[in-house]
Amino acid sequence: MTGPAAGAPAPAELGALAADLAREAGDLAKRRRTEGVSLAATKSTLADIVTEADREVEQLIRDRLRQERPADGFLGEESGAERGQSGLTWVVDPIDGTVNYAYGIPAYSVSIAVVEGEPEPERWQGVAAAVCAPGLGELFTGARGEGAWHDGIRLAVTTETPAGALLGTGFGYDPATHDGDLAMVRRVMPIARDLRRMGSAAIDLAYVAAGRLDGFFERGLNPWDFAAGAILVQEAGGAVSRLELDAQRPMVVAGGPSVHGRLREIISGDDSRM
Incomplete structure (x- = not known):
């Protein structure tokens, strides 16, 4: 094309x-x-x-x-x-x-x-x-x-999270994926102030852009789930990544620069700063 x-x-x-x-x-x-x-x-x-x-x-x-x-x-x-x-x-x-x-x-x-x-x-x-x-x-x-x-x-993403990051996430509908999703929540909680699970990735990403959430992560999203929200986050000064692209359920990570970077490190297995 x-x-x-x-x-x-x-x-x-x-x-x-x-x-x-x-x-x-x-x-x-x-x-x-x-x-x-x-x-x-x-x-x-x-x-x-x-x-x-x-x-x-x-x-x-x-x-x-x-x-x-x-x-x-x-x-x-x-x-x-x-x-x-x-x-x-x-x-x-x-x-x-x-x-x-x-x-x-x-x-x-x-x-x-x-x-x-x-x-x-x-x-x-x-x-x-x-x-x-x-x-x-x-x-x-x-x-x-x-x-x-x-x-x-x-809108502008948050840049400072002194009390920890307020994070959004979501879980897959297949019960076979729930253990893995919950394990990932356990891994990110040391950097989190709290967690929100609202049920719409597009709203979660819009909230990251608006500074209502500091970051977001979720596996298994389809392109239409995150396409618009990713643009909002980027235009608000944040970053969005897709990780583990060869996996059956790739991960989408979004946030202000600092939170986005820490989530990438945790999800990629580099937890040395935790």
């Missing part, structure tokens, strides 16, 4: 479109939740619920993008990948946190990123992002070189 053609829109323009799409999709998701969630199927286990709302929200986003950006590619949780000709790809999780959504817990989000380059996390460069949490009434946005924002306030 070639890079974006001459005359491609500025990151801020793409960020504005991502924000509009996320708001509209978030309104639809919230409305469908109020009307009553229709459970459609299950994914890896019974706990990982796919709802009709997931599919409807993703279709809304795809339809809008076909109108606004017909030459762009698309990578979505529910409808898969479609290559474009522009060098840009939209990476979409229509409802991140579907279990929260199904249970009526408001910590769910619509996550939309636009990236350039090959539609693979190690080969793309983030351009713009929006994470809308309609149940919480929040929208986080970011664009390359323009920063990350919430309610007109520019």
Whole structure:
């Protein structure tokens, strides 16, 4: 895939479109939740619920993008990948946190990123992002070189954690993975003030960008789970890494520079400073 053609829109323009799409999709998701969630199927286990709302929200986003950006590619949780000709790809999780959504817990989000380059996390460069949490009434946005924002306030990751780092994480739905996830929690707790497990990686990453969390780590995330949140963190002055790429469940690590570095050391097995 070639890079974006001459005359491609500025990151801020793409960020504005991502924000509009996320708001509209978030309104639809919230409305469908109020009307009553229709459970459609299950994914890896019974706990990982796919709802009709997931599919409807993703279709809304795809339809809008076909109108606004017909030459762009698309990578979505529910409808898969479609290559474009522009060098840009939209990476979409229509409802991140579907279990929260199904249970009526408001910590769910619509996550939309636009990236350039090959539609693979190690080969793309983030351009713009929006994470809308309609149940919480929040929208986080970011664009390359323009920063990350919430309610007109520019976001910045935390840089000092004298009382220890407040960390976010998540666990896989497969019970066979729980022992390993809990073992990793035990390894990082010496640097932690406390731990939060909210059920939406996109919200967790937005919170890192906003300084509400100092860091984040989770195994087994898909590209649409972290694409938008990673852009927010980076535009807020933080860092995001994917580790153990050859493993069945690679690790995503994010945070301010210091916390990100310590998490990388711990996860990579260099615990000498603990």
